[in-house]
Amino acid sequence: MGTKLERKVFLKKEAHDSILSYCKMKHPNEAILILKGKSKKGLITIDGLSIPPFSYSDQTFAGFPQSFLPLDLSYVGTAHSHPSGSAEPSVTDLHNFFGLVSIIVQSPYENDTDIFAWDSQGNQIPIIFESADEQKN
Ligand SMILES: [Zn+2]
Numbered sequence: 001m002g003t004k005l006e007r008k009v010f011l012k013k014e015a016h017d018s019i020l021s022y023c024k025m026k027h028p029n030e031a032i033l034i035l036k037g038k039s040k041k042g043l044i045t046i047d048g049l050s051i052p053p054f055s056y057s058d059q060t061f062a063g064f065p066q067s068f069l070p071l072d073l074s075y076v077g078t079a080h081s082h083p084s085g086s087a088e089p090s091v092t093d094l095h096n097f098f099g100l101v102s103i104i105v106q107s108p109y110e111n112d113t114d115i116f117a118w119d120s121q122g123n124q125i126p127i128i129f130e131s132a133d134e135q136k137n
Contacts (some may be wrong), residue, residue: 005042009101009117012037012047013130016115019049023081023109030062032080034069035103044076044101044125052078059083063096077101081109087116094122101125 015035023031032055036048052064062080069075077099087106097120106114117125 032062079103
């Protein structure tokens with residue numbers, strides 16, 4: 001047992017749906033979005049999105065110059081798509097890590113099983129989906 005805080009991501013339904021639609025719209029190029037929300041006691045709640053200024057993307061990479069971002073404490077990370085292949089973060093993804101969490105969505109961007117969350121070390125973070133919770137109750 002370490003002293004490291006166990007992290008979890010809570011993805012609100014509206015943000016979830018918008019991420020999936022944005023990834024589909026940008027396909028076959030990668031899509032990239034900034035995740036907005038808050039982090040408290042290891043729980044990262046994502047309830048909004050922002051399109052980063054001056055973002056660039058092609059079929060294997062999507063990024064943005066972090067120096068153009070306004071200082072905004074609601075920015076908790078990024079979401080980007082992997083049009084082909086797995087949702088594993090690439091070395092480039094880890095080098096360009098921003099915030100607390102990196103969400104990667106793999107093609108075909110249809111289901112919760114296409115969405116993964118990673119920390120800056122490339123460890124997977126469990127995601128709680130608001131939509132899935134609603135179906136259970
Ligand atoms: Zn990537």
